[in-house]
Amino acid sequence: xxxxxxxxxxxxxxxxxxxxxxxxxxxxxxxxxxxxxxxxxxxxxxxxxxxxxxxxxxxxxxxxxxxxxxxxxxxxxxxxxxxxxxxxxxxxxxxxxxxxxxxxxxxxxxxxxxxxxxxxxxxxxxxxxxxxxxxxxxxxxxxxxxxxxxxxxxxxxxxxxxxxxxxxxxxxxxxxxxxxxxxxxxxxxxxxxxxxxxxxxxxxxxxxxxxxxxxxxxxxxxxxxxxxxxxxxxxxxxxxxxxxxxxxxxxxxxxxxxxxxxxxxxxxxxxxxxxxxxxxxxxxxxxxxxxxxxxxxxxxxxxxxxxxxxxxxxxxxxxxxxxxxxxxxxxxxxxxxxxxxxxxxxxxx
Amino acid sequence: xxxxxxxxxxxxxxxxxxxxxxxxxxxxxxxxxxxxxxxxxxxxxxxxxxxxxxxxxxxxxxxxxxxxxxxxxxxxxxxxxxxxxxxxxxxxxxxxxxxxxxxxxxxxxxxxxxxxxxxxxxxxxxxxxxxxxxxxxxxxxxxxxxxxxxxxxxxxxxxxxxxxxxxxxxxxxxxxxxxxxxxxxxxxxxxxxxxxxxxxxxxxxxxxxxxxxxxxxxxxxxxxxxxxxxxxxxxxxxxxxxxxxxxxxxxxxxxxxxxxxxxxxxxxxxxxxxxxxxxxxxxxxxxxxxxxxxxxxxxxxxxxxxxxxxxxxxxxxxxxxxxxxxxxxxxxxxxxxxxxxxxxxxxxx
Numbered sequence: 001x002x003x004x005x006x007x008x009x010x011x012x013x014x015x016x017x018x019x020x021x022x023x024x025x026x027x028x029x030x031x032x033x034x035x036x037x038x039x040x041x042x043x044x045x046x047x048x049x050x051x052x053x054x055x056x057x058x059x060x061x062x063x064x065x066x067x068x069x070x071x072x073x074x075x076x077x078x079x080x081x082x083x084x085x086x087x088x089x090x091x092x093x094x095x096x097x098x099x100x101x102x103x104x105x106x107x108x109x110x111x112x113x114x115x116x117x118x119x120x121x122x123x124x125x126x127x128x129x130x131x132x133x134x135x136x137x138x139x140x141x142x143x144x145x146x147x148x149x150x151x152x153x154x155x156x157x158x159x160x161x162x163x164x165x166x167x168x169x170x171x172x173x174x175x176x177x178x179x180x181x182x183x184x185x186x187x188x189x190x191x192x193x194x195x196x197x198x199x200x201x202x203x204x205x206x207x208x209x210x211x212x213x214x215x216x217x218x219x220x221x222x223x224x225x226x227x228x229x230x231x232x233x234x235x236x237x238x239x240x241x242x243x244x245x246x247x248x249x250x251x252x253x254x255x256x257x258x259x260x261x262x263x264x265x266x267x268x269x270x271x272x273x274x275x276x277x278x279x280x281x282x283x284x285x286x287x288x289x290x291x292x293x294x295x296x297x298x299x300x301x302x303x304x305x306x307x308x309x310x311x312x313x314x315x316x317x318x319x320x321x322x323x324x325x326x327x328x329x330x331x332x333x334x335x336x337x338x339x340x341x342x343x344x345x346x347x348x349x
Numbered sequence: 350x351x352x353x354x355x356x357x358x359x360x361x362x363x364x365x366x367x368x369x370x371x372x373x374x375x376x377x378x379x380x381x382x383x384x385x386x387x388x389x390x391x392x393x394x395x396x397x398x399x400x401x402x403x404x405x406x407x408x409x410x411x412x413x414x415x416x417x418x419x420x421x422x423x424x425x426x427x428x429x430x431x432x433x434x435x436x437x438x439x440x441x442x443x444x445x446x447x448x449x450x451x452x453x454x455x456x457x458x459x460x461x462x463x464x465x466x467x468x469x470x471x472x473x474x475x476x477x478x479x480x481x482x483x484x485x486x487x488x489x490x491x492x493x494x495x496x497x498x499x500x501x502x503x504x505x506x507x508x509x510x511x512x513x514x515x516x517x518x519x520x521x522x523x524x525x526x527x528x529x530x531x532x533x534x535x536x537x538x539x540x541x542x543x544x545x546x547x548x549x550x551x552x553x554x555x556x557x558x559x560x561x562x563x564x565x566x567x568x569x570x571x572x573x574x575x576x577x578x579x580x581x582x583x584x585x586x587x588x589x590x591x592x593x594x595x596x597x598x599x600x601x602x603x604x605x606x607x608x609x610x611x612x613x614x615x616x617x618x619x620x621x622x623x624x625x626x627x628x629x630x631x632x633x634x635x636x637x638x639x640x641x642x643x644x645x646x647x648x649x650x651x652x653x654x655x656x657x658x659x660x661x662x663x664x665x666x667x668x669x670x671x672x673x674x675x676x677x678x679x680x681x682x683x684x685x686x687x688x689x690x691x692x693x694x695x696x697x698x
Binding site (some may be wrong): 138 | 492503504507631673684
């Protein structure tokens with residue numbers, strides 16, 4: 001009995017290193033099996049699942065900056081778009097644009113991620129002296145400039161006409177893509193979780209909560225902030241590569257616009273700042289709820305789901321800033337206190 | 350013994366002023382240079398364009414600066430106030446115009462655009478007051494921690510809701526008018542200027558003058574300035590802080606709505622019309638320093654100059670890229686703006 005308990009403890013502590021509770025692991029396995037369970041194996045629902053996983057991974061990468069070092073990266077979508085465009089340009093073979101390298105998408109998404117990471121490094125250095133709102137506005141301006149560049153360098157990107165990069169696979173089925181994005185989501189989540197569980201996470205939180213106090217206690221804010229930005233941007237660019245080679249259509253407006261950042265931001269905030277998993281978890285029910293709402297709406301109600309999106313974000317920000325992960329922590333604490341009380345009562349008896 | 354008192358010469362004083370206001374001097378000097386270059390290269394027509402556009406950016410940026418100065422809210426939904434104004438202007442003016450077609454009336458014809466602008470002013474004031482009571486007042490009562498960043502994200506959500514709500518109710522189509530005054534353009538310095546532009550500039554100028562008079566000379570205006578300087582002190586001398594906040598937000602929304610109605614002949618009414626005015630108003634406030642209302646008036650013209658120069662010498666597609674890059678440089682070198690700003694709470698994380 002004791003031995004079993006020890007094994008279980010070791011298992012759960014091992015899981016928690018990569019950021020999962022046993023319950024979370026069960027959910028993740030369930031998610032991985034979903035494409036084979038009847039109502040979810042239809043192609044359009046698979047697309048929703050892919051969209052959910054894509055948004056979830058973005059929310060994790062976004063929360064890594066916003067929730068830990070408290071700098072809202074307002075150019076997030078532009079950096080993601082930069083990764084997508086880099087990857088799309090590298091795989092291009094048609095003569096409509098100047099570069100025809102024809103790389104494999106499996107290689108080019110890494111190049112896209114590296115380029116995005118480099119821009120993240122630059123953005124991290126640019127925002128170093130700035131705090132709070134100034135850093136957010138700086139990131140916003142950099143995002144606008146990047147979007148303007150992509151729009152205007154028509155020789156490389158075809159500007160507002162958009163690009164149609166080739167896909168990862170030749171299949172028209174969505175199921176393989178779901179596993180690709182699920183794997184990407186897991187890589188993003190686990191690697192960022194590992195970073196935040198190390199001393200880096202502590203340093204990030206310290207900088208985010210009180211910049212001066214953190215510096216006074218010997219944390220080098222320069223190093224940690226730039227590192228954080230670079231890593232977050234790297235993953236954003238990588239996810240952008242998935243977008244390019246799954247949806248197969250890129251325009252500056254649909255990919256790099258500030259409103260795309262706002263969608264991710266809303267998700268990360270509703271999920272709960274500084275938890276990483278909150279936004280990831282909430283993305284799936286959210287996409288399903290929103291899509292179900294959108295498809296059941298009459299055509300002249302188009303856009304109603306976006307209004308709900310925004311209203312929910314405003315309500316969470318005013319009345320429950322801890323978000324979904326806050327509710328979870330509260331429920332857990334309540335349960336734990338219930339159990340411990342019953343235990344002490346037993347002992348008394 | 351005779352002591353000689355040396356008075357600083359004019360040049361000494363000038364050099365001291367230049368040294369203490371170095372960034373402002375450089376930017377102003379550069380602006381004058383740019384204006385001369387534009388004047389020589391393309392003639393006075395473009396300079397008049399700068400003045401007309403600059404007046405509107407100044408009006409918008411003054412509202413933005415006021416909201417930041419008094420309430421510490423980095424207002425991201427300012428462009429949506431502009432959008433509300435352009436819709437109100439459109440509906441009122443077309444209704445009046447249709448009425449005028451059936452029973453012509455010279456006086457009403459002359460007044461119709463002004464009625465549209467005044468209607469936008471009132472609707473903007475009411476909407477602003479409602480939004481402040483509904484969103485910012487509850488948040489203020491709840492928590493003041495992280496106020497600047499939280500309200501920034503809140504206004505981001507608000508902008509998202511307003512844009513999508515408008516799309517839902519009024520549809521995504523463009524509603525515009527060809528011109529307000531159907532009269533031939535007037536001649537000035539050998540340049541033909543549309544009457545509408547002169548009229549819009551006049552409205553901007555009058556509004557800024559009235560705003561300045563209100564802030565400097567009236568009791569309520571002084572109370573607003575007192576709150577922006579020291580909120581606790583203002584409360585101690587019996588100023589009703591809640592009322593001042595509602596009034597300030599209402600004023601800012603009303604002036605932006607006015608600008609929207611007055612510029613209807615340039616910017617057609619559609620849900621995302623506020624984006625460009627928002628960008629430019631933000632360039633202005635970042636240039637002169639967040640919360641600096643009078644600086645914003647000068648900054649409006651500088652940004653308009655930069656915008657026109659970009660259009661003339663680089664291309665209209667780059668008109669938001671070049672100012673963005675300039676603002677990024679300004680943010681790196683002088684984050685508190687070229688005129689600086691002594692606004693409370695600005696260093697808050």
